[in-house]
Amino acid sequence: MRANGLENIASYPHLFKNKRLGLVTAASAVDSSLRSSIEVISSLYDLRALFAPEHGIFSDGGAGSSIETFIDSNTGLPVYSLYKSEGQSLKAEMVGEIDTLIFDIQDLGLRFYTYIATLKNLLVDAASLGIPLIVLDRPNPLGGLIVEGNVLHQDSFSFVGPAALPIRYGLTIGELARYLNTVEQIGCDLAVIRLDAWKRSSYFDELGRPWVMTSPAIPTVFTALLYSGMCLFEGTNISEGRGSSAPFSQIGSPFLEPFSLARLANSLQLPGVGFTPAHFTPSSSKYAGENCMGICAHVLDKRLVRPVETALSLINLIAKQYPDEFSFLPATRQDSTMSFERLAGKNTMAMVLEDLPHLLHSWRVESDRFSKEKERFHLYQ
Numbered sequence: 001m002r003a004n005g006l007e008n009i010a011s012y013p014h015l016f017k018n019k020r021l022g023l024v025t026a027a028s029a030v031d032s033s034l035r036s037s038i039e040v041i042s043s044l045y046d047l048r049a050l051f052a053p054e055h056g057i058f059s060d061g062g063a064g065s066s067i068e069t070f071i072d073s074n075t076g077l078p079v080y081s082l083y084k085s086e087g088q089s090l091k092a093e094m095v096g097e098i099d100t101l102i103f104d105i106q107d108l109g110l111r112f113y114t115y116i117a118t119l120k121n122l123l124v125d126a127a128s129l130g131i132p133l134i135v136l137d138r139p140n141p142l143g144g145l146i147v148e149g150n151v152l153h154q155d156s157f158s159f160v161g162p163a164a165l166p167i168r169y170g171l172t173i174g175e176l177a178r179y180l181n182t183v184e185q186i187g188c189d190l191a192v193i194r195l196d197a198w199k200r201s202s203y204f205d206e207l208g209r210p211w212v213m214t215s216p217a218i219p220t221v222f223t224a225l226l227y228s229g230m231c232l233f234e235g236t237n238i239s240e241g242r243g244s245s246a247p248f249s250q251i252g253s254p255f256l257e258p259f260s261l262a263r264l265a266n267s268l269q270l271p272g273v274g275f276t277p278a279h280f281t282p283s284s285s286k287y288a289g290e291n292c293m294g295i296c297a298h299v300l301d302k303r304l305v306r307p308v309e310t311a312l313s314l315i316n317l318i319a320k321q322y323p324d325e326f327s328f329l330p331a332t333r334q335d336s337t338m339s340f341e342r343l344a345g346k347n348t349m350a351m352v353l354e355d356l357p358h359l360l361h362s363w364r365v366e367s368d369r370f371s372k373e374k375e376r377f378h379l380y381q
Contacts, residue, residue, distance in 0.1 A: 020097055022051060150166060
């Protein structure tokens with residue numbers, strides 16, 4: 001069991017001693033003894049305030065739900081929201097008594113997981129306010145070797161796509177902070193406290209550490225792996241399994257026929273994954289309270305499976321089999337971009353349906369290029 005950044009902070013007293021500290025964190029930020037970053041840091045140094053990303057510091061908020069500012073009854077510290085309906089930026093009044101900010105959240109290594117949008121905002125805001133930022137590094141639970149998906153263009157940037165990254169970008173959160181700070185020329189006074197002996201080939205289940213849910217719909221590390229592709233179903237009228245016992249593992253709707261769909265999905269012979277028929281009734285999100293039928297994805301080989309290509313292939317399959325029933329979700333009044341294209345990038349919907357082989361090839365070229373470009377930001381082999 002190797003130490004993460006939180007467990008190494010005692011080796012860097014010059015960064016913390018005699019500083020009034022603010023901590024951006026969530027329930028997933030624990031040490032190997034399952035002590036929270038709040039407990040660990042406050043026992044050693046002067047912790048003055050907490051800052052909450054999407055889902056809140058207890059990781060109990062629903063996806064997209066506004067997080068409000070409050071006083072934490074356990075510590076008595078103020079908890080400032082960085083995920084409010086009126087904005088996600090750090091305000092000067094939040095850091096009036098803060099000398100240094102700390103970011104410690106277990107991330108998934110995925111472009112549309114919004115903790116990295118919060119990280120980018122912090123880099124920008126901390127640079128503007130002249131406050132140093134320390135990132136306590138944690139493993140990328142999906143390893144650091146495989147990169148998947150297209151590199152997002154700037155005209156598609158949003159809170160679920162904050163930078164020119166592929167969907168699965170193969171960096172730790174500390175490496176990503178260095179990447180963003182350098183490539184986007186942010187100029188934040190950034191320090192990264194490293195992991196001990198993490199290898200890029202390692203997945204989280206091989207580290208001998210307990211998995212703490214990073215958000216309500218990511219109960220296991222294998223959910224996180226499938227989420228890297230199946231999240232794209234959020235942009236369609238097919239349930240991605242939110243509100244069920246197996247989010248992002250099972251997909252379905254009232255109009256799918258599960259047995260024939262499972263046979264067709266398996267006939268695609270997608271690497272590292274297999275499918276069984278699924279029946280479920282979501283308690284929330286799409287089709288809440290309705291019986292849904294579809295398929296459940298099973299990871300057969302975590303190193304072979306390519307969840308992004310898997311999801312795109314399934315969307316293409318379902319659209320062909322159910323042309324009158326399947327649809328992409330429309331844009332909302334708050335955002336003129338179609339939901340799928342907020343996740344996948346603009347001008348992608350037609351390609352998924354009409355020329356999937358070309359799309360997959362072009363995305364592989366982009367991810368391969370990024371995989372080489374990111375190497376200069378590696379802290380680990």
